[in-house]
Amino acid sequence: DQQVKQNSPSLSVQEGRISILNCDYTNSMFDYFLWYKKYPAEGPTFLISISSIKDKNEDGRFTVFLNKSAKHLSLHIVPSQPGDSAVYFCAASANTGNQFYFGTGTSLTVIP
Amino acid sequence: ETGVTQSPTHLIKTRGQQVTLRCSSQSGHNTVSWYQQALGQGPQFIFQYYREEENGRGNFPPRFSGLQFPNYSSELNVNALELDDSALYLCASSFWTGGGEAFFGQGTRLTVV
Numbered sequence: 001d002q003q004v005k006q007n008s009p010s011l012s013v014q015e016g017r018i019s020i021l022n023c024d025y026t027n028s029m030f031d032y033f034l035w036y037k038k039y040p041a042e043g044p045t046f047l048i049s050i051s052s053i054k055d056k057n058e059d060g061r062f063t064v065f066l067n068k069s070a071k072h073l074s075l076h077i078v079p080s081q082p083g084d085s086a087v088y089f090c091a092a093s094a095n096t097g098n099q100f101y102f103g104t105g106t107s108l109t110v111i112p
Numbered sequence: 113e114t115g116v117t118q119s120p121t122h123l124i125k126t127r128g129q130q131v132t133l134r135c136s137s138q139s140g141h142n143t144v145s146w147y148q149q150a151l152g153q154g155p156q157f158i159f160q161y162y163r164e165e166e167n168g169r170g171n172f173p174p175r176f177s178g179l180q181f182p183n184y185s186s187e188l189n190v191n192a193l194e195l196d197d198s199a200l201y202l203c204a205s206s207f208w209t210g211g212g213e214a215f216f217g218q219g220t221r222l223t224v225v
Binding site: 045 | 116118145147152153154155156157160168170202204213214215216217218219
């Protein structure tokens with residue numbers, strides 16, 4: 001049972017444009033959400049997170065939006081850079097114990 | 113501050129064998145979680161260890177077991193290997209305070225033939 005879903009396996013964006021990666025979840029008990037970036041042959045690297053008490057969190061070029069009523073979150077990257085090309089995983093947890101549930105990932109390609 | 117390191121990086125085993133994977137957590141972290149990432153999938157939670165005790169387990173059979181040591185390093189043991197156990201195994205360390213990100217190692221690629 002996939003509790004966190006990323007329905008777009010891949011996304012291509014021109015350099016300088018906005019990248020929007022989407023994530024849906026089904027478990028209403030999730031209260032903490034994260035995005036990880038993964039390059040080939042490396043482990044996932046933490047990118048940005050958001051608590052369920054917020055609806056937006058921004059860190060430089062990266063912004064995460066959370067819509068609790070729709071059980072949906074998105075990651076915006078502006079402006080996109082070729083170095084952003086990687087697989088992005090959405091993750092969620094239902095308690096403070098860092099037991100994450102991951103989506104299947106979206107492969108982002110930023111075209112120079 | 114040292115990051116999370118895993119060993120070995122690659123491993124080939126025969127069906128039915130047993131395997132032990134190792135993880136050194138990031139300095140100061142007392143919680144270690146293990147994940148299995150099959151090809152084309154997201155990481156799936158196997159179990160978590162906090163202060164040397166199992167603290168939560170995902171939907172994995174008992175032949176997946178683990179240990180955490182006083183220095184917070186950890187082992188993942190898999191008995192009676194099956195072909196479907198072929199995957200990338202990721203270790204993640206974190207503070208138990210929660211609400212924070214976990215830091216992942218580079219993973220161990222296990223191939224069962």
